Amino acid sequence: MDSQQRTHRHASFSEAHESVVVPVRGSSWKRWLAIAGPALMVAVGYMDPGNWATDIAGGSRYSYALIWVLLMSNLMAILLQSLAARLGIVNRRDLAQINHEEFHPAINIPLYILAEIAITACDLAEVIGSAIALQLLFGLPLIYGVILTALDTFLLLLLSHLGIRKLEGVVLALVGTIGAAFFIELFLGQPDWGGIARGFVPTLPDSSALYIAIAILGATVMPHNLYLHSSLVQTRKIGKSREDVRDAIRWNNIDSAVSLNLAFLVNAAILIMAASIFHRNGYFEVAEIQDAYHLLEPLLGASIAPLAFALALLASGQSSTITGTLAGQIIMEGYLNLHIAPWLRRMITRLLAIVPAILVILHFGDRSTGEMLVLSQVVLSLQLPFAVVPLIHAVADKRRMGEFRIGVKTQIAAWLVAAVIIALNIKLAADEISHWIANAGADAWLVKITALPLAALLGGLLIYVVAHPYLKK
Numbered sequence: 001m002d003s004q005q006r007t008h009r010h011a012s013f014s015e016a017h018e019s020v021v022v023p024v025r026g027s028s029w030k031r032w033l034a035i036a037g038p039a040l041m042v043a044v045g046y047m048d049p050g051n052w053a054t055d056i057a058g059g060s061r062y063s064y065a066l067i068w069v070l071l072m073s074n075l076m077a078i079l080l081q082s083l084a085a086r087l088g089i090v091n092r093r094d095l096a097q098i099n100h101e102e103f104h105p106a107i108n109i110p111l112y113i114l115a116e117i118a119i120t121a122c123d124l125a126e127v128i129g130s131a132i133a134l135q136l137l138f139g140l141p142l143i144y145g146v147i148l149t150a151l152d153t154f155l156l157l158l159l160s161h162l163g164i165r166k167l168e169g170v171v172l173a174l175v176g177t178i179g180a181a182f183f184i185e186l187f188l189g190q191p192d193w194g195g196i197a198r199g200f201v202p203t204l205p206d207s208s209a210l211y212i213a214i215a216i217l218g219a220t221v222m223p224h225n226l227y228l229h230s231s232l233v234q235t236r237k238i239g240k241s242r243e244d245v246r247d248a249i250r251w252n253n254i255d256s257a258v259s260l261n262l263a264f265l266v267n268a269a270i271l272i273m274a275a276s277i278f279h280r281n282g283y284f285e286v287a288e289i290q291d292a293y294h295l296l297e298p299l300l301g302a303s304i305a306p307l308a309f310a311l312a313l314l315a316s317g318q319s320s321t322i323t324g325t326l327a328g329q330i331i332m333e334g335y336l337n338l339h340i341a342p343w344l345r346r347m348i349t350r351l352l353a354i355v356p357a358i359l360v361i362l363h364f365g366d367r368s369t370g371e372m373l374v375l376s377q378v379v380l381s382l383q384l385p386f387a388v389v390p391l392i393h394a395v396a397d398k399r400r401m402g403e404f405r406i407g408v409k410t411q412i413a414a415w416l417v418a419a420v421i422i423a424l425n426i427k428l429a430a431d432e433i434s435h436w437i438a439n440a441g442a443d444a445w446l447v448k449i450t451a452l453p454l455a456a457l458l459g460g461l462l463i464y465v466v467a468h469p470y471l472k473k
Helices: 028-035 038-047 049-062 067-091 095-102 105-138 142-161 164-189 193-198 207-220 223-235 242-281 289-300 304-336 342-364 366-383 385-395 398-404 408-472
Strands: none
Touching: 028 242, 038 067, 038 164, 038 223, 038 242, 038 304, 049 105, 049 207, 049 242, 049 289, 049 304, 067 095, 067 207, 067 223, 067 242, 067 385, 067 398, 067 408, 095 105, 095 223, 095 304, 095 385, 105 142, 105 223, 105 289, 105 304, 105 342, 105 366, 105 385, 105 408, 142 342, 164 242, 164 289, 164 304, 207 366, 207 408, 223 242, 223 304, 223 385, 242 289, 242 398, 289 304, 304 342, 342 366, 366 385, 366 408, 385 398, 385 408
16 A cells, blocks of 8 residues: 555544654653653553453462463563554554555454454453452442443543543553552562472473463463554654654663563462462462452451452453553554544443353353453463464565564564464364363264364464465565
């Protein structure tokens, strides 16, 4: 698409596009303050209630053994988010817009549907997390808490009108609340630091650990965050010179490393808390966040522990809601070139999460929330390759990126990350389908004629996306 055609396209996240001016001159500290923010908005998605569910399940069942999965996932996230930021800074397009321009509608529409599924899975975790926090703090029934989260949409709309910097300030305050709460939990839990060190040695204690590990990966490296980051960096108005662009890339790489390492510390704190408090006391199957809350006071003997836990959970759900609904807006606008009122787009995103949450809670009861949270993170992991592969192609494309395309070493590292993600997802899909068939009994044929063709279609779509640049040539 040439430059004249592009002028007819809307800017990504148009209401805040280039709304923050980055000074061309001045101290490095002022430039850093102007640029910092997008990665923090992205990082809150790495500490949402879905992460809590996977970290608590991993820590209570396997003690400190899966900390290495958190570290590996965080390193992957830093690399991929820095690539997403580079794409937005250099090309001034977000990943959804790039895919709209690159792919035929026959491919673009399935990619959009998969991205929407990822947004719904992410928002489902935030809805459930916020509802659980309201239940723990105020005794509100879970079903009412889920319905009440629809009001988050209007709160977000109000914050958006105040400007992107105010929105980032609110998110920073919520992240600070989460960090402070888990500092209290760690202080009270008195973890085994030697056990923590051994947890950085890669190991999978049993076959079930793979499911938790992939859920942790899906909860950490989130597909919607790649779309979001490539858009949010465009809220900064930078100079047009090569030096300005290069500086913006460098500062955003630092922003990504700082913010995502903060998210890693929060996730590690949750897993360590579960290991040092639950696993150590013989509670190996703490899959529900509510169980974790109710066990904290009797195990630690401190009433502040469950209160801090619930407040952090509420802050986590609310901060993740802000970024999740923004990502939904960016994905719809980018893939479909469709612009609707922001409040309507955000309400659609929220309803797509609220409806399945209500149906599951009504049918299976409150005790189903833990499994639903972990499953939502596995779904995110399964969608991840369909965002990662187009991103790598885009930032390696000299036609789009010019002198700022990634080098050979970075391409190799990015493709290794993509290969690990794809291999884990193939393993997970094969295991899950086999499990469904084995447990279906006489209805196994129904699983075979639905799950197997769907898996084949998704596999074919992924192969096409991987090969797309070479097929174009």
